[in-house]
Amino acid sequence: MVAIGFDIGSSFVKGALVDVETGKPIARARVPEVEIPMEAEQLGWAEQHPNLWWQYLCEATQKLLTESNINADQISSIGISYQMHGLVLVDRDLNPLRKSIIWCDSRATPYGEKAFEKLGKGYCKDHLLNSPGNFTASKLAWVIDNEPERYQKSYKLMLPGDFLAAKLSGIPQTTITGLSEGIFWDFKNDQVSKALFDHYQIDQSLVPEVVDNFTVQATVSKHGAQATGLKEGTPITYRAGDQPNNAYTLGARKAGDVVATGGTSGVVYALTDQLSGNELTKVNTFAHVNYQPQQKICGKLLNLNGAGIQYRWLHQLMGEVGYEKLNEMAQQAPIGSNGLLVFPFGNGAERMLDNKIVNGHISNINFNIHDNNHMVRATLEGIAFAMIYGIEILKNDGVDIENLKVGNDNLFLSDVFSKTIADTLGISIQMLEATGAEGAAKASISNVHQTQNKDNINITKTINPNPKLQDESMASFEHWKTQLINNII
Numbered sequence: 001m002v003a004i005g006f007d008i009g010s011s012f013v014k015g016a017l018v019d020v021e022t023g024k025p026i027a028r029a030r031v032p033e034v035e036i037p038m039e040a041e042q043l044g045w046a047e048q049h050p051n052l053w054w055q056y057l058c059e060a061t062q063k064l065l066t067e068s069n070i071n072a073d074q075i076s077s078i079g080i081s082y083q084m085h086g087l088v089l090v091d092r093d094l095n096p097l098r099k100s101i102i103w104c105d106s107r108a109t110p111y112g113e114k115a116f117e118k119l120g121k122g123y124c125k126d127h128l129l130n131s132p133g134n135f136t137a138s139k140l141a142w143v144i145d146n147e148p149e150r151y152q153k154s155y156k157l158m159l160p161g162d163f164l165a166a167k168l169s170g171i172p173q174t175t176i177t178g179l180s181e182g183i184f185w186d187f188k189n190d191q192v193s194k195a196l197f198d199h200y201q202i203d204q205s206l207v208p209e210v211v212d213n214f215t216v217q218a219t220v221s222k223h224g225a226q227a228t229g230l231k232e233g234t235p236i237t238y239r240a241g242d243q244p245n246n247a248y249t250l251g252a253r254k255a256g257d258v259v260a261t262g263g264t265s266g267v268v269y270a271l272t273d274q275l276s277g278n279e280l281t282k283v284n285t286f287a288h289v290n291y292q293p294q295q296k297i298c299g300k301l302l303n304l305n306g307a308g309i310q311y312r313w314l315h316q317l318m319g320e321v322g323y324e325k326l327n328e329m330a331q332q333a334p335i336g337s338n339g340l341l342v343f344p345f346g347n348g349a350e351r352m353l354d355n356k357i358v359n360g361h362i363s364n365i366n367f368n369i370h371d372n373n374h375m376v377r378a379t380l381e382g383i384a385f386a387m388i389y390g391i392e393i394l395k396n397d398g399v400d401i402e403n404l405k406v407g408n409d410n411l412f413l414s415d416v417f418s419k420t421i422a423d424t425l426g427i428s429i430q431m432l433e434a435t436g437a438e439g440a441a442k443a444s445i446s447n448v449h450q451t452q453n454k455d456n457i458n459i460t461k462t463i464n465p466n467p468k469l470q471d472e473s474m475a476s477f478e479h480w481k482t483q484l485i486n487n488i489i
Contacts, residue, residue: 001076002026002229005441006055006060008082008160009089011264013034015060016437017068020076025438026066030410032467035312036374039099044106044348044357047099050088053160054167054227061228072231077238078220078365081436082161084241084300085135087139089154094166097150101139104162106307106357108138113262113355115141115199116259121280123195127188129275129285129298131182132196134349136182141200157206160240168228169236171256172208175427178285179210181241187275190293213240213289214446237446240289242436243267244299247418248289249439250432251457252426255297259347260404260429262411266307270300279397282352300399303351304320306344306360307383308410312354313346315377318372326376328433330416333377335469336476339364341483342382352390356395358488377416384420385480391425403428407435408460422465423473429463 001020006013012035020171036056039047065072085103090096094473101107112132118122124131134136136159144151156172159182166172179185179192184207186193210216216235223230240248243261247269250259255273260266265310277285284301291297315326345353346360362378391401404421406412408431421430434457 002060002065002070002074002442003077003079004075004078005437005439005444006057006164007436007440008057008080008164009242009264010038010048010083010104013053013056013060014435014437015064016441017064017070018438018441018445023445026070027064027112028435028437029063029067031059031063033058034173035163038102042107043369044347046102046105048102049099050096050160050163051305053077053164057065057164060209060453061230065229072229072234075230077232077233077444078230078236079238079440079442080161080236081164081240081242081245081440082159082164084159084243086137086160087136087143087160088163089150089158090158090163090166091153094170094172096163097153098143098147100160101142104348104365105139106134108142109134109349109355111141112138115196116281118199125276127186128183128196129187130183130421131276131281132183133351134283134355137184137202138201139198140202144201152200156208158208159241161241162208164219165236165239168220168224170221170223171218173211173217174208175213175239176291177213177221177244177287178241179207180396187296187374206275209480214238214443238440240443241286243301244286244289245270245439245443246407246436247271247299247346247436248443249436250407252405253290258399258401258404260387260406262307262406262417262482264308266304266383266411268302268387268391268394270394272298272300272399274398277397278481279393281354282393283397284351300397302394304344304383304386304390305347305350306386309347310342310344310360310383311411314376325415325417329373330377330380330414332373335472336479337374337378337381338369339366340370340378341480342378343484343488344379344383344386352393353489356489363483363487378483380414380417381420381476382480383411384417384424385477388421388424388477389481389484401425401427403430405430405432407431408433411433418463419466420473422463423451423469424477426465426467426470428465430459431461431463433458433460
């Protein structure tokens with residue numbers, strides 16, 4: 001038997017088939033060939049049409065089945081991982097009423113600020129574990145205020161993964177994890193936040209049925225089967241936002257576990273059983289995938305919007321130069337890039353900068369000194385330094401980081417990026433062979449076969465800090481941080 005998992009990102013839809021008995025991957029797929037576009041009608045906006053995600057999920061499924069020669073009858077469970085915080089509004093036929101306002105869209109920031117002021121820091125700290133910020137609830141408030149006719153037609157609100165599960169099954173559902181990432185959940189009372197809904201004047205009937213992350217949530221409908229090639233009746237047994245899912249995939253189960261990812265955005269995600277914190281406006285605290293009212297495991301998430309997208313921007317400017325070549329170029333420049341500084345904040349409001357839109361910056365460029373090698377290294381260092389700055393905020397929020405577990409993809413494949421973090425902080429980085437889609441597939445298995453999820457995660461590489469380089473790396477970071485504080489924020 002085989003499990004199928006999907007990872008619905010803002011750049012690609014990824015799929016994976018995993019053997020139920022061994023937990024080992026059988027096949028992988030990624031669609032489309034070119035990254036999914038983000039539409040921005042105004043500065044700070046970012047939208048994608050949910051039907052595109054559905055189209056690509058169907059294509060990924062068909063590609064997996066065809067290339068692996070796996071029959072749909074062999075698929076025993078479905079797991080879904082998805083880009084967090086996006087808002088999807090649907091009518092009674094589960095058709096989207098507008099494009100999704102996705103995670104990096106900044107338009108709702110003022111709504112979140114007003115809600116934080118009105119509800120009060122005490123309520124937000126004790127009940128929401130966050131300021132409402134620019135999250136899904138605030139995005140919905142923007143729709144209510146600016147597109148009332150669409151709001152009035154709305155039957156259910158959903159996160160991106162909820163929408164795709166509904167397209168597969170025909171049943172609108174969500175999870176406590178999903179509601180928490182939208183800042184809809186009241187952790188103190190273990191229910192949706194009546195105070196928040198009242199403040200934003202959101203009709204609570206818009207919330208779909210709440211199901212557990214690990215359970216038979218629904219099954220593939222006749223329509224879902226026809227569209228995807230999956231068998232009608234195949235159970236959907238797991239869903240989670242991409243960052244909690246990535247953490248779970250990398251083995252994060254208990255308080256004290258810390259993981260990091262370096263995709264379109266960069267994330268450091270630390271598990272805790274303490275429902276408190278000092279950095280409500282900078283650090284996000286969400287219910288982890290194994291959260292239960294009787295065992296409240298949460299993830300403290302430090303997000304950097306401008307991570308891989310900054311590197312992709314540079315890659316596009318460089319033309320035909322591949323990522324491996326870029327890494328080689330970066331190694332030709334010294335630590336600190338001879339004073340050249342890059343600040344990767346050009347992807348909307350940054351939560352860790354108090355939801356400010358500061359945009360990307362390149363500083364101290366000297367036409368007689370700096371070349372492409374310096375530019376590439378400064379970009380990688382700038383993203384790494386931004387993550388380190390975020391880690392300092394996490395430490396102030398009570399998180400102790402002794403080492404990091406990361407996936408063997410995206411930015412952490414760059415030696416310069418990984419070593420900059422390891423050397424500056426003096427910590428080891430364990431790189432594990434795991435992907436979000438495979439993790440979602442494996443997470444789906446236990447609910448069907450009444451067996452423990454088989455992690456089978458191989459450590460592919462360990463990056464240890466070089467004590468001889470720590471002083472130099474830390475000096476470069478402090479220079480970067482001084483420029484950030486004095487000249488940008």
